[in-house]
Amino acid sequence: MNELKKILTSIKKEGYKPVYFLMGEEPYFIDVLCDYITANAVPEEEKSFNQMVVYGKDNSINDIMSQARQYPFMGDRMLVVVKEAQDLVKTIEQFSGYFKSVQPSTVLVFCYKYKTLDKRKELYKTLSKSEFAEVFESNKLKDYQIEGWLKSFVADENLDIEPKATAMLVEFLGNDLSKIANEISKLKIVLKNDRLITADLVEENIGISKEYNNFELINAVANKNEAKAFTIAKYFALNTKNNPLVVTVALFYNFFSRLLQYHGIIYKNTGTNPADIAKQLGISPYGLKDYQTAAKVYPMKKVSQNIAVIREIDLKGKGVNGTLTHDDLLKELLIKTFR
Structure with a gap:
Protein backbone atom coordinates (compact mmCIF):
# COMPACT_ATOMS: atom_id res chain seq x y z
CA MET A 1 0.00 0.00 0.00
CA ASN A 2 1.57 3.23 -1.20
CA GLU A 3 0.45 5.42 1.71
CA LEU A 4 1.83 2.95 4.24
CA LYS A 5 5.20 2.82 2.48
CA LYS A 6 5.24 6.61 2.27
CA ILE A 7 4.81 6.93 6.05
CA LEU A 8 7.48 4.31 6.78
CA THR A 9 9.89 6.08 4.43
CA SER A 10 9.15 9.41 6.12
CA ILE A 11 9.89 7.93 9.56
CA LYS A 12 13.19 6.48 8.38
CA LYS A 13 14.31 9.71 6.72
CA GLU A 14 12.79 12.45 8.87
CA GLY A 15 12.05 10.82 12.23
CA TYR A 16 8.84 10.45 14.21
CA LYS A 17 5.91 12.81 14.56
CA PRO A 18 4.33 13.25 18.02
CA VAL A 19 0.98 11.71 16.98
CA TYR A 20 0.03 8.84 14.64
CA PHE A 21 -3.68 8.21 14.25
CA LEU A 22 -4.16 4.89 12.46
CA MET A 23 -7.75 4.13 11.52
CA GLY A 24 -9.84 2.12 9.08
CA GLU A 25 -11.50 -1.15 8.14
CA GLU A 26 -8.33 -3.15 7.38
CA PRO A 27 -6.53 -4.00 10.65
CA TYR A 28 -3.50 -5.56 8.97
CA PHE A 29 -1.97 -2.30 7.69
CA ILE A 30 -2.60 -0.64 11.06
CA ASP A 31 -0.75 -3.49 12.78
CA VAL A 32 2.18 -3.26 10.34
CA LEU A 33 2.68 0.45 11.01
CA CYS A 34 2.13 0.15 14.75
CA ASP A 35 4.52 -2.81 15.00
CA TYR A 36 7.23 -0.91 13.15
CA ILE A 37 6.94 2.11 15.46
CA THR A 38 6.83 -0.13 18.54
CA ALA A 39 9.95 -1.98 17.43
CA ASN A 40 11.99 1.12 16.55
CA ALA A 41 10.83 4.30 18.31
CA VAL A 42 12.42 3.51 21.67
CA PRO A 43 15.73 1.66 22.21
CA GLU A 44 15.30 -1.86 23.55
CA GLU A 45 17.03 -1.05 26.84
CA GLU A 46 14.57 1.81 27.48
CA LYS A 47 11.31 0.04 26.61
CA SER A 48 10.53 -0.97 30.19
CA PHE A 49 10.28 2.65 31.35
CA ASN A 50 9.80 4.75 28.20
CA GLN A 51 7.24 2.63 26.37
CA MET A 52 3.63 2.09 27.40
CA VAL A 53 0.75 0.18 25.83
CA VAL A 54 -2.76 1.11 27.00
CA TYR A 55 -6.24 0.04 25.90
CA GLY A 56 -9.12 2.26 24.94
CA LYS A 57 -11.65 0.36 27.03
CA ASP A 58 -9.54 0.80 30.18
CA ASN A 59 -8.48 4.44 29.83
CA SER A 60 -10.12 7.81 29.28
CA ILE A 61 -8.92 10.34 26.74
CA ASN A 62 -7.78 12.56 29.61
CA ASP A 63 -5.72 9.69 31.07
CA ILE A 64 -4.04 9.12 27.70
CA MET A 65 -3.28 12.81 27.18
CA SER A 66 -1.83 13.06 30.69
CA GLN A 67 0.42 10.07 30.04
CA ALA A 68 1.52 11.49 26.68
CA ARG A 69 2.51 14.82 28.26
CA GLN A 70 5.03 13.20 30.59
CA TYR A 71 8.74 13.47 29.86
CA PRO A 72 10.82 10.43 28.99
CA PHE A 73 12.95 8.96 31.77
CA MET A 74 16.66 8.76 31.04
CA GLY A 75 16.06 8.90 27.28
CA ASP A 76 15.09 11.09 24.36
CA ARG A 77 11.65 9.73 23.58
CA MET A 78 8.58 8.18 25.15
CA LEU A 79 6.21 5.92 23.21
CA VAL A 80 2.53 5.55 24.13
CA VAL A 81 0.48 3.09 22.08
CA VAL A 82 -3.31 3.07 22.42
CA LYS A 83 -4.68 -0.33 21.36
CA GLU A 84 -8.41 -0.79 20.68
CA ALA A 85 -8.73 2.99 20.45
CA GLN A 86 -12.10 2.51 18.72
CA ASP A 87 -13.54 1.87 22.19
CA LEU A 88 -13.03 5.60 22.80
CA VAL A 89 -15.43 6.51 19.99
CA LYS A 90 -17.81 8.41 22.28
CA THR A 91 -15.12 10.69 23.69
CA ILE A 92 -12.40 10.68 21.01
CA GLU A 93 -13.22 14.24 19.88
CA GLN A 94 -11.84 15.48 23.20
CA PHE A 95 -8.37 14.57 21.95
CA SER A 96 -8.36 17.85 19.99
CA GLY A 97 -7.36 19.50 23.25
CA TYR A 98 -3.97 17.74 23.17
CA PHE A 99 -2.84 19.97 20.32
CA LYS A 100 -2.96 23.03 22.55
CA SER A 101 0.23 21.72 24.18
CA VAL A 102 1.72 18.80 22.26
CA GLN A 103 4.60 16.98 23.96
CA PRO A 104 7.26 16.75 21.21
CA SER A 105 9.29 14.08 23.03
CA THR A 106 6.34 11.64 23.01
CA VAL A 107 5.22 9.48 20.12
CA LEU A 108 1.53 8.76 20.66
CA VAL A 109 -0.02 6.06 18.46
CA PHE A 110 -3.77 5.41 18.21
CA CYS A 111 -4.89 2.08 16.71
CA TYR A 112 -8.48 2.94 15.83
CA LYS A 113 -9.55 -0.24 14.02
CA TYR A 114 -12.67 -1.00 11.98
CA LYS A 115 -13.79 2.63 12.16
CA THR A 116 -12.80 6.04 10.84
CA LEU A 117 -13.12 9.47 12.37
CA ASP A 118 -15.95 11.69 11.21
CA LYS A 119 -14.12 13.87 8.70
CA ARG A 120 -16.59 16.69 9.24
CA LYS A 121 -15.65 17.10 12.90
CA GLU A 122 -12.91 19.03 14.63
CA LEU A 123 -10.55 16.18 15.54
CA TYR A 124 -10.06 14.91 12.01
CA LYS A 125 -9.57 18.45 10.71
CA THR A 126 -7.07 19.19 13.48
CA LEU A 127 -5.09 15.99 12.86
CA SER A 128 -5.06 16.54 9.09
CA LYS A 129 -3.75 20.09 9.35
CA SER A 130 -1.29 19.68 12.22
CA GLU A 131 2.42 19.40 11.51
CA PHE A 132 2.65 17.26 14.63
CA ALA A 133 0.31 14.51 13.43
CA GLU A 134 0.05 11.81 10.79
CA VAL A 135 -3.33 10.33 9.87
CA PHE A 136 -3.37 6.95 8.17
CA GLU A 137 -6.58 5.46 6.80
CA SER A 138 -6.35 1.71 6.26
CA ASN A 139 -8.86 0.63 3.63
CA LYS A 140 -9.96 -2.92 2.82
CA LEU A 141 -8.52 -4.22 -0.42
CA LYS A 142 -10.90 -5.15 -3.21
CA ASP A 143 -11.01 -8.85 -4.07
CA TYR A 144 -9.16 -8.24 -7.32
CA GLN A 145 -6.38 -6.43 -5.44
CA ILE A 146 -5.53 -9.34 -3.12
CA GLU A 147 -3.36 -11.22 -5.61
CA GLY A 148 -1.39 -8.09 -6.45
CA TRP A 149 -0.84 -7.35 -2.76
CA LEU A 150 0.23 -10.94 -2.12
CA LYS A 151 2.80 -10.82 -4.92
CA SER A 152 4.13 -7.52 -3.60
CA PHE A 153 4.32 -8.91 -0.04
CA VAL A 154 6.18 -11.99 -1.28
CA ALA A 155 8.61 -9.80 -3.23
CA ASP A 156 9.25 -7.68 -0.12
CA GLU A 157 10.20 -10.93 1.63
CA ASN A 158 12.73 -11.58 -1.16
CA LEU A 159 10.73 -14.55 -2.42
CA ASP A 160 8.98 -15.58 -5.65
CA ILE A 161 5.65 -17.39 -6.00
CA GLU A 162 4.04 -19.47 -8.72
CA PRO A 163 0.75 -18.14 -10.15
CA LYS A 164 -1.07 -21.32 -9.08
CA ALA A 165 0.30 -21.04 -5.53
CA THR A 166 -0.94 -17.44 -5.42
CA ALA A 167 -4.41 -18.48 -6.57
CA MET A 168 -4.53 -21.34 -4.02
CA LEU A 169 -3.64 -19.05 -1.11
CA VAL A 170 -6.11 -16.35 -2.11
CA GLU A 171 -8.93 -18.84 -2.64
CA PHE A 172 -8.23 -20.67 0.65
CA LEU A 173 -7.48 -17.68 2.89
CA GLY A 174 -9.74 -15.09 1.25
CA ASN A 175 -9.10 -11.43 2.07
CA ASP A 176 -7.64 -12.01 5.54
CA LEU A 177 -4.29 -10.29 4.99
CA SER A 178 -2.97 -11.21 8.44
CA LYS A 179 -3.51 -14.92 7.78
CA ILE A 180 -1.90 -14.69 4.36
CA ALA A 181 1.13 -12.88 5.81
CA ASN A 182 1.45 -15.46 8.59
CA GLU A 183 1.32 -18.36 6.13
CA ILE A 184 3.97 -16.75 3.92
CA SER A 185 6.18 -16.31 6.99
CA LYS A 186 5.81 -20.03 7.77
CA LEU A 187 6.66 -20.97 4.20
CA LYS A 188 9.72 -18.73 4.30
CA ILE A 189 11.04 -20.74 7.23
CA VAL A 190 10.42 -24.00 5.38
CA LEU A 191 12.09 -22.70 2.22
CA LYS A 192 15.36 -21.93 4.01
CA ASN A 193 17.74 -21.06 1.15
CA ASP A 194 15.22 -21.48 -1.65
CA ARG A 195 13.14 -18.54 -2.91
CA LEU A 196 10.22 -19.99 -4.89
CA ILE A 197 6.86 -20.74 -3.27
CA THR A 198 5.30 -23.52 -5.33
CA ALA A 199 1.86 -25.12 -5.37
CA ASP A 200 3.49 -28.27 -3.97
CA LEU A 201 4.95 -26.32 -1.06
CA VAL A 202 1.55 -24.75 -0.27
CA GLU A 203 -0.12 -28.16 -0.39
CA GLU A 204 2.46 -29.80 1.88
CA ASN A 205 2.66 -27.05 4.52
CA ILE A 206 -0.72 -25.31 4.58
CA GLY A 207 -2.99 -28.24 3.84
CA ILE A 208 -4.52 -26.97 0.61
CA SER A 209 -4.86 -29.69 -2.00
CA LYS A 210 -3.36 -28.49 -5.27
CA GLU A 211 -5.65 -30.83 -7.22
CA TYR A 212 -8.89 -30.75 -5.21
CA ASN A 213 -9.88 -27.19 -4.47
Whole structure:
Protein backbone atom coordinates (compact mmCIF):
# COMPACT_ATOMS: atom_id res chain seq x y z
CA MET A 1 0.00 0.00 0.00
CA ASN A 2 1.57 3.23 -1.20
CA GLU A 3 0.45 5.42 1.71
CA LEU A 4 1.83 2.95 4.24
CA LYS A 5 5.20 2.82 2.48
CA LYS A 6 5.24 6.61 2.27
CA ILE A 7 4.81 6.93 6.05
CA LEU A 8 7.48 4.31 6.78
CA THR A 9 9.89 6.08 4.43
CA SER A 10 9.15 9.41 6.12
CA ILE A 11 9.89 7.93 9.56
CA LYS A 12 13.19 6.48 8.38
CA LYS A 13 14.31 9.71 6.72
CA GLU A 14 12.79 12.45 8.87
CA GLY A 15 12.05 10.82 12.23
CA TYR A 16 8.84 10.45 14.21
CA LYS A 17 5.91 12.81 14.56
CA PRO A 18 4.33 13.25 18.02
CA VAL A 19 0.98 11.71 16.98
CA TYR A 20 0.03 8.84 14.64
CA PHE A 21 -3.68 8.21 14.25
CA LEU A 22 -4.16 4.89 12.46
CA MET A 23 -7.75 4.13 11.52
CA GLY A 24 -9.84 2.12 9.08
CA GLU A 25 -11.50 -1.15 8.14
CA GLU A 26 -8.33 -3.15 7.38
CA PRO A 27 -6.53 -4.00 10.65
CA TYR A 28 -3.50 -5.56 8.97
CA PHE A 29 -1.97 -2.30 7.69
CA ILE A 30 -2.60 -0.64 11.06
CA ASP A 31 -0.75 -3.49 12.78
CA VAL A 32 2.18 -3.26 10.34
CA LEU A 33 2.68 0.45 11.01
CA CYS A 34 2.13 0.15 14.75
CA ASP A 35 4.52 -2.81 15.00
CA TYR A 36 7.23 -0.91 13.15
CA ILE A 37 6.94 2.11 15.46
CA THR A 38 6.83 -0.13 18.54
CA ALA A 39 9.95 -1.98 17.43
CA ASN A 40 11.99 1.12 16.55
CA ALA A 41 10.83 4.30 18.31
CA VAL A 42 12.42 3.51 21.67
CA PRO A 43 15.73 1.66 22.21
CA GLU A 44 15.30 -1.86 23.55
CA GLU A 45 17.03 -1.05 26.84
CA GLU A 46 14.57 1.81 27.48
CA LYS A 47 11.31 0.04 26.61
CA SER A 48 10.53 -0.97 30.19
CA PHE A 49 10.28 2.65 31.35
CA ASN A 50 9.80 4.75 28.20
CA GLN A 51 7.24 2.63 26.37
CA MET A 52 3.63 2.09 27.40
CA VAL A 53 0.75 0.18 25.83
CA VAL A 54 -2.76 1.11 27.00
CA TYR A 55 -6.24 0.04 25.90
CA GLY A 56 -9.12 2.26 24.94
CA LYS A 57 -11.65 0.36 27.03
CA ASP A 58 -9.54 0.80 30.18
CA ASN A 59 -8.48 4.44 29.83
CA SER A 60 -10.12 7.81 29.28
CA ILE A 61 -8.92 10.34 26.74
CA ASN A 62 -7.78 12.56 29.61
CA ASP A 63 -5.72 9.69 31.07
CA ILE A 64 -4.04 9.12 27.70
CA MET A 65 -3.28 12.81 27.18
CA SER A 66 -1.83 13.06 30.69
CA GLN A 67 0.42 10.07 30.04
CA ALA A 68 1.52 11.49 26.68
CA ARG A 69 2.51 14.82 28.26
CA GLN A 70 5.03 13.20 30.59
CA TYR A 71 8.74 13.47 29.86
CA PRO A 72 10.82 10.43 28.99
CA PHE A 73 12.95 8.96 31.77
CA MET A 74 16.66 8.76 31.04
CA GLY A 75 16.06 8.90 27.28
CA ASP A 76 15.09 11.09 24.36
CA ARG A 77 11.65 9.73 23.58
CA MET A 78 8.58 8.18 25.15
CA LEU A 79 6.21 5.92 23.21
CA VAL A 80 2.53 5.55 24.13
CA VAL A 81 0.48 3.09 22.08
CA VAL A 82 -3.31 3.07 22.42
CA LYS A 83 -4.68 -0.33 21.36
CA GLU A 84 -8.41 -0.79 20.68
CA ALA A 85 -8.73 2.99 20.45
CA GLN A 86 -12.10 2.51 18.72
CA ASP A 87 -13.54 1.87 22.19
CA LEU A 88 -13.03 5.60 22.80
CA VAL A 89 -15.43 6.51 19.99
CA LYS A 90 -17.81 8.41 22.28
CA THR A 91 -15.12 10.69 23.69
CA ILE A 92 -12.40 10.68 21.01
CA GLU A 93 -13.22 14.24 19.88
CA GLN A 94 -11.84 15.48 23.20
CA PHE A 95 -8.37 14.57 21.95
CA SER A 96 -8.36 17.85 19.99
CA GLY A 97 -7.36 19.50 23.25
CA TYR A 98 -3.97 17.74 23.17
CA PHE A 99 -2.84 19.97 20.32
CA LYS A 100 -2.96 23.03 22.55
CA SER A 101 0.23 21.72 24.18
CA VAL A 102 1.72 18.80 22.26
CA GLN A 103 4.60 16.98 23.96
CA PRO A 104 7.26 16.75 21.21
CA SER A 105 9.29 14.08 23.03
CA THR A 106 6.34 11.64 23.01
CA VAL A 107 5.22 9.48 20.12
CA LEU A 108 1.53 8.76 20.66
CA VAL A 109 -0.02 6.06 18.46
CA PHE A 110 -3.77 5.41 18.21
CA CYS A 111 -4.89 2.08 16.71
CA TYR A 112 -8.48 2.94 15.83
CA LYS A 113 -9.55 -0.24 14.02
CA TYR A 114 -12.67 -1.00 11.98
CA LYS A 115 -13.79 2.63 12.16
CA THR A 116 -12.80 6.04 10.84
CA LEU A 117 -13.12 9.47 12.37
CA ASP A 118 -15.95 11.69 11.21
CA LYS A 119 -14.12 13.87 8.70
CA ARG A 120 -16.59 16.69 9.24
CA LYS A 121 -15.65 17.10 12.90
CA GLU A 122 -12.91 19.03 14.63
CA LEU A 123 -10.55 16.18 15.54
CA TYR A 124 -10.06 14.91 12.01
CA LYS A 125 -9.57 18.45 10.71
CA THR A 126 -7.07 19.19 13.48
CA LEU A 127 -5.09 15.99 12.86
CA SER A 128 -5.06 16.54 9.09
CA LYS A 129 -3.75 20.09 9.35
CA SER A 130 -1.29 19.68 12.22
CA GLU A 131 2.42 19.40 11.51
CA PHE A 132 2.65 17.26 14.63
CA ALA A 133 0.31 14.51 13.43
CA GLU A 134 0.05 11.81 10.79
CA VAL A 135 -3.33 10.33 9.87
CA PHE A 136 -3.37 6.95 8.17
CA GLU A 137 -6.58 5.46 6.80
CA SER A 138 -6.35 1.71 6.26
CA ASN A 139 -8.86 0.63 3.63
CA LYS A 140 -9.96 -2.92 2.82
CA LEU A 141 -8.52 -4.22 -0.42
CA LYS A 142 -10.90 -5.15 -3.21
CA ASP A 143 -11.01 -8.85 -4.07
CA TYR A 144 -9.16 -8.24 -7.32
CA GLN A 145 -6.38 -6.43 -5.44
CA ILE A 146 -5.53 -9.34 -3.12
CA GLU A 147 -3.36 -11.22 -5.61
CA GLY A 148 -1.39 -8.09 -6.45
CA TRP A 149 -0.84 -7.35 -2.76
CA LEU A 150 0.23 -10.94 -2.12
CA LYS A 151 2.80 -10.82 -4.92
CA SER A 152 4.13 -7.52 -3.60
CA PHE A 153 4.32 -8.91 -0.04
CA VAL A 154 6.18 -11.99 -1.28
CA ALA A 155 8.61 -9.80 -3.23
CA ASP A 156 9.25 -7.68 -0.12
CA GLU A 157 10.20 -10.93 1.63
CA ASN A 158 12.73 -11.58 -1.16
CA LEU A 159 10.73 -14.55 -2.42
CA ASP A 160 8.98 -15.58 -5.65
CA ILE A 161 5.65 -17.39 -6.00
CA GLU A 162 4.04 -19.47 -8.72
CA PRO A 163 0.75 -18.14 -10.15
CA LYS A 164 -1.07 -21.32 -9.08
CA ALA A 165 0.30 -21.04 -5.53
CA THR A 166 -0.94 -17.44 -5.42
CA ALA A 167 -4.41 -18.48 -6.57
CA MET A 168 -4.53 -21.34 -4.02
CA LEU A 169 -3.64 -19.05 -1.11
CA VAL A 170 -6.11 -16.35 -2.11
CA GLU A 171 -8.93 -18.84 -2.64
CA PHE A 172 -8.23 -20.67 0.65
CA LEU A 173 -7.48 -17.68 2.89
CA GLY A 174 -9.74 -15.09 1.25
CA ASN A 175 -9.10 -11.43 2.07
CA ASP A 176 -7.64 -12.01 5.54
CA LEU A 177 -4.29 -10.29 4.99
CA SER A 178 -2.97 -11.21 8.44
CA LYS A 179 -3.51 -14.92 7.78
CA ILE A 180 -1.90 -14.69 4.36
CA ALA A 181 1.13 -12.88 5.81
CA ASN A 182 1.45 -15.46 8.59
CA GLU A 183 1.32 -18.36 6.13
CA ILE A 184 3.97 -16.75 3.92
CA SER A 185 6.18 -16.31 6.99
CA LYS A 186 5.81 -20.03 7.77
CA LEU A 187 6.66 -20.97 4.20
CA LYS A 188 9.72 -18.73 4.30
CA ILE A 189 11.04 -20.74 7.23
CA VAL A 190 10.42 -24.00 5.38
CA LEU A 191 12.09 -22.70 2.22
CA LYS A 192 15.36 -21.93 4.01
CA ASN A 193 17.74 -21.06 1.15
CA ASP A 194 15.22 -21.48 -1.65
CA ARG A 195 13.14 -18.54 -2.91
CA LEU A 196 10.22 -19.99 -4.89
CA ILE A 197 6.86 -20.74 -3.27
CA THR A 198 5.30 -23.52 -5.33
CA ALA A 199 1.86 -25.12 -5.37
CA ASP A 200 3.49 -28.27 -3.97
CA LEU A 201 4.95 -26.32 -1.06
CA VAL A 202 1.55 -24.75 -0.27
CA GLU A 203 -0.12 -28.16 -0.39
CA GLU A 204 2.46 -29.80 1.88
CA ASN A 205 2.66 -27.05 4.52
CA ILE A 206 -0.72 -25.31 4.58
CA GLY A 207 -2.99 -28.24 3.84
CA ILE A 208 -4.52 -26.97 0.61
CA SER A 209 -4.86 -29.69 -2.00
CA LYS A 210 -3.36 -28.49 -5.27
CA GLU A 211 -5.65 -30.83 -7.22
CA TYR A 212 -8.89 -30.75 -5.21
CA ASN A 213 -9.88 -27.19 -4.47
CA ASN A 214 -12.37 -24.62 -5.72
CA PHE A 215 -9.75 -22.99 -7.91
CA GLU A 216 -9.28 -26.28 -9.81
CA LEU A 217 -13.03 -26.93 -9.87
CA ILE A 218 -13.73 -23.57 -11.52
CA ASN A 219 -10.88 -24.22 -13.93
CA ALA A 220 -12.44 -27.59 -14.86
CA VAL A 221 -15.85 -25.96 -15.36
CA ALA A 222 -14.32 -23.16 -17.46
CA ASN A 223 -12.68 -25.75 -19.73
CA LYS A 224 -15.77 -27.98 -19.67
CA ASN A 225 -13.64 -30.83 -18.31
CA GLU A 226 -16.49 -32.91 -16.89
CA ALA A 227 -14.33 -35.81 -15.68
CA LYS A 228 -12.08 -33.55 -13.63
CA ALA A 229 -15.00 -31.55 -12.25
CA PHE A 230 -16.89 -34.64 -11.04
CA THR A 231 -13.70 -36.09 -9.52
CA ILE A 232 -13.20 -32.90 -7.48
CA ALA A 233 -16.91 -32.92 -6.52
CA LYS A 234 -16.54 -36.45 -5.19
CA TYR A 235 -13.55 -35.35 -3.10
CA PHE A 236 -15.55 -32.38 -1.78
CA ALA A 237 -18.40 -34.72 -0.74
CA LEU A 238 -15.92 -36.71 1.38
CA ASN A 239 -14.43 -33.55 2.89
CA THR A 240 -17.43 -31.26 3.42
CA LYS A 241 -15.93 -29.54 6.46
CA ASN A 242 -13.03 -28.11 4.43
CA ASN A 243 -15.14 -27.62 1.30
CA PRO A 244 -18.54 -26.21 2.36
CA LEU A 245 -21.16 -26.08 -0.38
CA VAL A 246 -22.00 -22.44 0.32
CA VAL A 247 -18.44 -21.40 -0.61
CA THR A 248 -18.45 -23.43 -3.82
CA VAL A 249 -21.85 -22.06 -4.86
CA ALA A 250 -20.69 -18.50 -4.17
CA LEU A 251 -17.59 -19.02 -6.33
CA PHE A 252 -19.71 -20.49 -9.14
CA TYR A 253 -21.96 -17.44 -8.96
CA ASN A 254 -19.01 -15.05 -9.04
CA PHE A 255 -17.45 -16.90 -11.98
CA PHE A 256 -20.56 -16.97 -14.17
CA SER A 257 -21.54 -13.42 -13.24
CA ARG A 258 -18.12 -12.24 -14.39
CA LEU A 259 -18.36 -14.46 -17.49
CA LEU A 260 -21.63 -12.71 -18.36
CA GLN A 261 -19.86 -9.39 -17.89
CA TYR A 262 -16.96 -10.64 -20.04
CA HIS A 263 -19.35 -11.46 -22.88
CA GLY A 264 -20.74 -7.93 -22.65
CA ILE A 265 -17.28 -6.34 -22.73
CA ILE A 266 -16.21 -8.38 -25.74
CA TYR A 267 -19.48 -7.68 -27.56
CA LYS A 268 -19.06 -3.94 -27.13
CA ASN A 269 -15.28 -3.65 -27.46
CA THR A 270 -13.75 -6.34 -29.61
CA GLY A 271 -10.30 -4.75 -29.39
CA THR A 272 -10.16 -4.24 -25.62
CA ASN A 273 -6.75 -4.87 -24.05
CA PRO A 274 -6.67 -8.06 -21.86
CA ALA A 275 -5.26 -6.10 -18.90
CA ASP A 276 -8.16 -3.64 -19.16
CA ILE A 277 -10.67 -6.49 -19.33
CA ALA A 278 -9.17 -8.10 -16.21
CA LYS A 279 -9.42 -4.78 -14.40
CA GLN A 280 -13.06 -4.35 -15.40
CA LEU A 281 -13.85 -7.87 -14.20
CA GLY A 282 -12.02 -7.29 -10.92
CA ILE A 283 -9.61 -10.20 -11.43
CA SER A 284 -5.90 -10.65 -12.02
CA PRO A 285 -4.64 -10.89 -15.62
CA TYR A 286 -3.55 -14.46 -14.78
CA GLY A 287 -7.16 -15.45 -14.12
CA LEU A 288 -8.44 -14.01 -17.40
CA LYS A 289 -7.60 -17.12 -19.41
CA ASP A 290 -10.40 -19.08 -17.70
CA TYR A 291 -12.93 -16.51 -18.91
CA GLN A 292 -11.48 -16.44 -22.40
CA THR A 293 -11.79 -20.24 -22.57
CA ALA A 294 -15.22 -20.39 -20.93
CA ALA A 295 -16.67 -17.77 -23.27
CA LYS A 296 -16.07 -20.17 -26.17
CA VAL A 297 -18.02 -23.04 -24.58
CA TYR A 298 -20.68 -21.08 -22.66
CA PRO A 299 -22.53 -18.56 -24.87
CA MET A 300 -24.28 -15.67 -23.17
CA LYS A 301 -27.66 -17.44 -23.11
CA LYS A 302 -26.16 -20.52 -21.40
CA VAL A 303 -24.33 -18.32 -18.89
CA SER A 304 -27.66 -16.71 -17.91
CA GLN A 305 -29.22 -20.16 -17.52
CA ASN A 306 -26.33 -21.28 -15.32
CA ILE A 307 -26.75 -18.29 -13.04
CA ALA A 308 -30.41 -19.29 -12.59
CA VAL A 309 -29.29 -22.86 -11.79
CA ILE A 310 -26.78 -21.60 -9.21
CA ARG A 311 -29.52 -19.61 -7.45
CA GLU A 312 -31.73 -22.72 -7.45
CA ILE A 313 -28.96 -24.86 -5.89
CA ASP A 314 -28.27 -22.14 -3.33
CA LEU A 315 -31.91 -22.24 -2.19
CA LYS A 316 -31.91 -26.03 -2.05
CA GLY A 317 -28.73 -25.93 0.01
CA LYS A 318 -30.57 -23.74 2.50
CA GLY A 319 -33.40 -26.27 2.81
CA VAL A 320 -35.86 -24.68 0.41
CA ASN A 321 -37.77 -27.20 -1.75
CA GLY A 322 -36.50 -30.24 0.12
CA THR A 323 -33.20 -31.33 1.62
CA LEU A 324 -30.48 -32.98 -0.45
CA THR A 325 -26.98 -34.04 0.51
CA HIS A 326 -23.89 -31.99 -0.28
CA ASP A 327 -22.92 -34.65 -2.83
CA ASP A 328 -26.31 -34.62 -4.58
CA LEU A 329 -26.48 -30.83 -4.76
CA LEU A 330 -22.98 -30.47 -6.18
CA LYS A 331 -23.64 -33.17 -8.76
CA GLU A 332 -26.88 -31.47 -9.76
CA LEU A 333 -25.06 -28.16 -10.05
CA LEU A 334 -22.43 -29.65 -12.33
CA ILE A 335 -24.87 -31.61 -14.50
CA LYS A 336 -27.07 -28.57 -15.10
CA THR A 337 -24.03 -26.36 -15.66
CA PHE A 338 -22.59 -28.62 -18.35
CA ARG A 339 -25.85 -29.60 -20.10
